[in-house]
Amino acid sequence: MNSVINYASCGALWLGLAVRAPDLLRHRHDPYLRAICAVLGLAGLCFLLGAPPTVGAVNRLSGVPNLAAPLTYAAITGYCAASQVLVVHWRGGPRVRRTARRWTLAYAAVVLGIAVAFALGDAPVERRTDLDTYYATTPYLAQMIVLYLLAHLTAASVTTVSALRWARRVRGGLRAGLLLLGTGSLCGAGYSVTKLVAVGARWSGRDWSRLGTTVSPAAAGLGALVTVVGVLVPLVAPRLAGRRRAVRAYARLEPLERALDDLLVRRALRLPRPRLASPETLLMWRRTSIHNALSHLEAYADRDLYDRTRADALTATGDPALAGARAWAAVITDALRHEAGPGRAAPSAPGAGPLPAPSPDPADLARISDVFADAVRVPAAPAVPSGTSTAGTA
Numbered sequence: 001m002n003s004v005i006n007y008a009s010c011g012a013l014w015l016g017l018a019v020r021a022p023d024l025l026r027h028r029h030d031p032y033l034r035a036i037c038a039v040l041g042l043a044g045l046c047f048l049l050g051a052p053p054t055v056g057a058v059n060r061l062s063g064v065p066n067l068a069a070p071l072t073y074a075a076i077t078g079y080c081a082a083s084q085v086l087v088v089h090w091r092g093g094p095r096v097r098r099t100a101r102r103w104t105l106a107y108a109a110v111v112l113g114i115a116v117a118f119a120l121g122d123a124p125v126e127r128r129t130d131l132d133t134y135y136a137t138t139p140y141l142a143q144m145i146v147l148y149l150l151a152h153l154t155a156a157s158v159t160t161v162s163a164l165r166w167a168r169r170v171r172g173g174l175r176a177g178l179l180l181l182g183t184g185s186l187c188g189a190g191y192s193v194t195k196l197v198a199v200g201a202r203w204s205g206r207d208w209s210r211l212g213t214t215v216s217p218a219a220a221g222l223g224a225l226v227t228v229v230g231v232l233v234p235l236v237a238p239r240l241a242g243r244r245r246a247v248r249a250y251a252r253l254e255p256l257e258r259a260l261d262d263l264l265v266r267r268a269l270r271l272p273r274p275r276l277a278s279p280e281t282l283l284m285w286r287r288t289s290i291h292n293a294l295s296h297l298e299a300y301a302d303r304d305l306y307d308r309t310r311a312d313a314l315t316a317t318g319d320p321a322l323a324g325a326r327a328w329a330a331v332i333t334d335a336l337r338h339e340a341g342p343g344r345a346a347p348s349a350p351g352a353g354p355l356p357a358p359s360p361d362p363a364d365l366a367r368i369s370d371v372f373a374d375a376v377r378v379p380a381a382p383a384v385p386s387g388t389s390t391a392g393t394a
Contacts, residue, residue, distance in 0.1 A: 005217050006051035009224035013044035016228035019235065031100070032089045036231055038082035043224060046075045050217075052128040065126045070118040073148040074111045080155030081107035083185070087162045110151045117144035132195055133209040136202035145199060149192045156189035156223075163230075173237025180230030187223030191216045246279035249366065253286050256369035260293040263336060269293055290365060300335035325367035328360060332368070 017040040024033045048054055049072040058068035084103040088096055121140035123131070132149075135141040163182035167175050194216045201208035257264075264270040269292040274281055310327035317323060360368060 003051045003053055005221040006047040006054075009221045010044040010047040010051075012225050012228050013040050013047070016040045016232050017044065019232055023235075031096075032086070035082055035086035035089055039079065039086055040228065040231060042075055042079035042082055043227070046072060046079055047220070047224065049075055055128045056126075059126055066123040066131060068128075069123070069131050070114050070144070073114050073144065076148055077107050077110045077114065077151050080110075080151050083155045083159045087159055090162065090166060107151060110147060113147050114144050117141065117147065129213045130209045132212050133198050133202045133207070136199045142199075146196075149196050149199070153189055153192040153196070156185045156192065159185040160189060173241075174234045176237065177230045177233035180226050180233060182230075184223045184225070184227030184230055187219050187226060189223075190219035191223065194219060243279045246283045249362070250279060250283045250286055252366050253283075253290065253369045255373035256365065257286055257290055259332070259336070259372045260290060263293050263296065263339065264289055266340075267293075267296055269296060287362065287365065291359070294332070294359065297332065297335040297339060300338045301331050302334055305334055306331045321364075321367060325364065325371050328364065328368045329371035 017037055020033065020037055020040065024030075024037050027033055049058070049068060055068040055072075058071065059065055081104050084107070085100045088100045088103065093099075117140045121135070121138055121144065123135055123138065123141055125134070127134045132145050136145060160182045163178045163185060167178035167182065170178065194211045198208045198211040198216075201211075270289045271285060271292075274285055277285070306327045309330040310323045313323035313326040314320060
């Protein structure tokens with residue numbers, strides 16, 4: 001069971017690393033991204049090295065009983081250092097580099113202490129799952145075990161407190177990511193706490209090794225899963241939000257495109273609909289079709305109708321944006337009627353011709369579409385002199 005937890009946790013963490021790797025390649029000098037990738041990579045390495053089959057393979061290939069233990073502890077310590085550097089960059093401030101360098105040097109000293117303690121100690125009996133409790137009373141090895149566990153507990157505690165404290169000051173995907181990261185670090189702290197309890201029980205003559213072989217891996221695995229989700233949420237959340245906005249904008253433009261559909265079909269102005277496209281691509285396709293139709297209708301646009309309708313709507317509502325949308329809707333409706341009429345010739349009335357207003361931007365298109373959807377009623381055009389086209393209703 002431990003092997004399954006370890007390899008699954010390693011896979012989850014390295015999957016997160018694979019997601020962040022493209023950003024790192026594009027911004028390789030960003031210390032924040034480097035720290036995130038180091039956290040994910042080293043955490044995955046910890047689980048990989050700690051899996052019993054991997055432990056056996058390392059010991060067998062090296063010919064040194066229990067060599068996998070100090071390698072795993074070194075990886076855990078490296079993960080601790082990366083976590084602290086990540087927290088430092090989160091906090092920011094004028095001494096970020098100096099503080100990050102101090103944490104790195106401190107944990108490098110811990111790695112050196114682990115190596116020295118293992119070299120001085122004696123661990124002839126291979127223990128793949130319970131080395132911590134089995135050698136808890138062995139000189140030098142006991143110090144090595146306590147050293148790495150305290151280093152891990154310190155890093156997990158600081159990360160938990162920093163992430164949860166920062167989460168109170170932000171919103172959105174970043175807040176969710178920080179809450180998950182803090183929770184994952186708290187679960188990770190459970191790993192070192194249960195290990196320390198099992199080691200302390202061994203010192204008092206009790207055998208609580210099951211804490212270290214069952215509870216600790218479960219806490220570490222859960223912490224890894226929650227941590228990788230927390231790291232990925234701030235990256236994924238903006239993309240999901242952008243897709244939701246694109247879907248809503250695409251649906252909002254449907255009434256306007258439906259009003260232009262006959263023209264788009266008759267004049268072959270609509271581009272082929274893209275298949276298996278993203279919401280952003282579909283939105284661009286619909287906007288392009290609408291702009292193609294509006295460009296074709298420019299020759300039938302009635303400037304006077306636009307001005308009159310906008311002035312009346314502005315007087316009635318006091319909203320320039322809404323007044324402009326109503327004016328555009330009236331002109332489009334009138335232009336469609338003339339374009340599809342007998343002879344389909346462009347009008348020659350004095351008020352006809354290109355509009356003085358700029359072409360509608362995406363926000364204007366959405367408001368015009370709302371008018372066509374009857375979200376806002378298009379007012380009837382006022383009486384005009386003979387020879388000038390009149391507005392229809394949307």
